[in-house]
Amino acid sequence: MKPGLLLRVFALALLIVLLVAPQAFRDFFALFVRPTQPPIYTQGNLLDITLSHLMIVAIAIGLSTMVAVSLAILVTRPFGAEFLPLSRAIANVGQTFPPVAVLALAVPMLGFGTAPTLVALFLYGLLPIFENTLTGLTTLPEDVMEASRGVGMTGWQRLTQVELPLALPIILAGIRLSTVIALATATIGSTVAARTLGEVIIAGLTTGNTAFVLQGGLIVGVLAVLIYDSLSALEKWLARRTGRLTRADA
Amino acid sequence: MIEIDSIVKTYEGVPVVDAVSMTIQPHTICAVVGTSGSGKTTLLRMINRLVTPTSGTIRIDGEDIRGIRPYELRRRIGYAIQGHGLFPHWTVAQNIGAVPRLLKWSKADISARINELLELFQLDPSQYRDRFPSELSGGQQQRVGVARALAARPNILLMDEPFGALDPVIRAKAQEDLVAIQQRFGTTVVLVTHDMEEAIYLGHNIAVMDAGKLLQFAPPKQVIGRPATPFVQELIGTSERPFRLLSLSKIADHLEDGDADGDPLPATATLRDAYSELLWSGRSAAPVEKDGRLVGRVSLDALARLAARPQ
Numbered sequence: 002m003k004p005g006l007l008l009r010v011f012a013l014a015l016l017i018v019l020l021v022a023p024q025a026f027r028d029f030f031a032l033f034v035r036p037t038q039p040p041i042y043t044q045g046n047l048l049d050i051t052l053s054h055l056m057i058v059a060i061a062i063g064l065s066t067m068v069a070v071s072l073a074i075l076v077t078r079p080f081g082a083e084f085l086p087l088s089r090a091i092a093n094v095g096q097t098f099p100p101v102a103v104l105a106l107a108v109p110m111l112g113f114g115t116a117p118t119l120v121a122l123f124l125y126g127l128l129p130i131f132e133n134t135l136t137g138l139t140t141l142p143e144d145v146m147e148a149s150r151g152v153g154m155t156g157w158q159r160l161t162q163v164e165l166p167l168a169l170p171i172i173l174a175g176i177r178l179s180t181v182i183a184l185a186t187a188t189i190g191s192t193v194a195a196r197t198l199g200e201v202i203i204a205g206l207t208t209g210n211t212a213f214v215l216q217g218g219l220i221v222g223v224l225a226v227l228i229y230d231s232l233s234a235l236e237k238w239l240a241r242r243t244g245r246l247t248r249a250d251a
Numbered sequence: 252m253i254e255i256d257s258i259v260k261t262y263e264g265v266p267v268v269d270a271v272s273m274t275i276q277p278h279t280i281c282a283v284v285g286t287s288g289s290g291k292t293t294l295l296r297m298i299n300r301l302v303t304p305t306s307g308t309i310r311i312d313g314e315d316i317r318g319i320r321p322y323e324l325r326r327r328i329g330y331a332i333q334g335h336g337l338f339p340h341w342t343v344a345q346n347i348g349a350v351p352r353l354l355k356w357s358k359a360d361i362s363a364r365i366n367e368l369l370e371l372f373q374l375d376p377s378q379y380r381d382r383f384p385s386e387l388s389g390g391q392q393q394r395v396g397v398a399r400a401l402a403a404r405p406n407i408l409l410m411d412e413p414f415g416a417l418d419p420v421i422r423a424k425a426q427e428d429l430v431a432i433q434q435r436f437g438t439t440v441v442l443v444t445h446d447m448e449e450a451i452y453l454g455h456n457i458a459v460m461d462a463g464k465l466l467q468f469a470p471p472k473q474v475i476g477r478p479a480t481p482f483v484q485e486l487i488g489t490s491e492r493p494f495r496l497l498s499l500s501k502i503a504d505h506l507e508d509g510d511a512d513g514d515p516l517p518a519t520a521t522l523r524d525a526y527s528e529l530l531w532s533g534r535s536a537a538p539v540e541k542d543g544r545l546v547g548r549v550s551l552d553a554l555a556r557l558a559a560r561p562q
Contacts, residue, residue, distance in 0.1 A: 148336030
């Protein structure tokens with residue numbers, strides 16, 4: 002087993018123990034608090050909060066992926082080419098808006114809770130996926146595209162059998178980027194009462210409890226690294242399968 | 252039969268193919284030769300509607316191709332391109348089965364056809380079926396590309412510089428294979444190339460194009476002997492003409508009676524090969540063998556006569 006993989010398995014194991022039996026780390030986190038403060042966050046179950054955090058990210062990025070990939074497909078078809086600048090602009094706006102501002106604007110419309118957080122993460126996730134899907138669909142090898150027309154595929158067959166499978170590794174890279182951004186950004190959703198790991202961090206900040214901040218931060222950080230790595234590995238595997246990467250590069 | 256009738260293609264007012272008319276007879280190889288930018292590839296791509304003509308008509312067996320949906324037309328016509336264009340995410344078997352699958356053949360038929368074609372191209376099915384294109388050599392990729400084009404048994408095969416990316420040895424082998432396959436199946440082949448040597452070797456007829464115009468459309472012998480314009484002559488190469496002429500015929504067709512000394516030459520070799528061999532071995536004549544028997548001789552004198560400009 003490679004040392005890198007070993008390290009990741011170890012990190013995953015630590016994370017699971019921290020989520021399922023946080024009291025096991027009681028003595029470690031006690032180093033960071035005054036004797037009067039609780040070293041482990043107990044106002045909510047850490048595992049539940051983490052799952053809720055992941056769920057919010059998954060739903061938001063799922064929606065971003067659907068919208069961004071569909072948009073990119075539309076604007077790379079001959080009939081949609083004139084909408085390319087417009088759709089780029091829309092996705093860019095989603096990216097330049099600070100997520101906090103989206104939260105502040107969305108709360109009056111959607112109320113407190115999960116909904117405004119979902120909207121912010123969704124908008125934030127659009128651009129990387131959209132840009133990557135565009136890149137993937139516009140940099141396909143020319144002889145392969147020529148051949149797909151030459152063998153008599155219809156437009157739909159070309160899209161589903163050739164273009165999307167070949168662009169998939171690049172699309173996935175966009176999804177990976179958006180997911181990691183959303184994992185971190187979701188923490189601020191706690192300010193509008195979404196159930197995310199931000200809750201733990203904010204509780205720590207307001208009571209001056211460094212151990213809480215550490216717990217929330219560590220869980221988000223380790224999750225981000227693990228998800229990033231597994232998506233990278235999936236991309237590499239796909240890229241090798243689709244022949245866009247030779248064995249030597251991988 | 253492919254009838255091309257005053258076909259024109261302009262891009263932004265500039266003609267790329269300019270009023271080209273020609274009739275390609277069934278079961279023949281037509282080699283379209285020209286320099287880059289001569290419009291030869293555009294002409295080829297209009298036959299399977301990858302390019303839409305600005306004006307003019309193309310008929311296949313009498314049927315105007317504008318009446319056939321492009322994707323249906325393309326499934327009926329084999330298409331092989333330079334750099335093969337294999338789908339990198341599909342195995343060799345999936346690549347070859349592409350058109351039959353689009354035509355909704357049964358799985359068993361497709362599988363049988365894949366094996367048949369792999370064997371035809373001397374690729375062991377058990378070894379190559381499940382490989383990806385990136386796991387093949389250049390020559391193997393090219394053969395799979397041609398196999399894919401032939402998979403649905405098309406009557407017509409279009410080839411755009413199919414051997415351009417191959418090294419000379421593999422290239423010669425691929426050309427031989429193409430001739431053998433064309434003779435076996437009687438496919439009508441339209442092949443685009445910039446290499447006059449290839450055109451002379453493969454083509455029953457040669458179409459020479461320059462700047463969008465068809466300069467000459469004739470059998471190789473006539474193109475060599477009676478080039479229509481100075482440009483055609485230049486493409487053939489003035490000093491090469493006698494040798495190109497010799498390369499058109501086999502020894503077997505010009506046997507003389509009698510005997511000669513030295514190693515025999517095979518009757519299947521071209522006259523050009525014979526000429527070269529005689530010069531190199533310093534003989535004035537050589538015996539010719541066919542199926543292990545001596546059947547006659549070939550002499551420098553006769554070859555010199557045959558290399559002269561046809562009257």
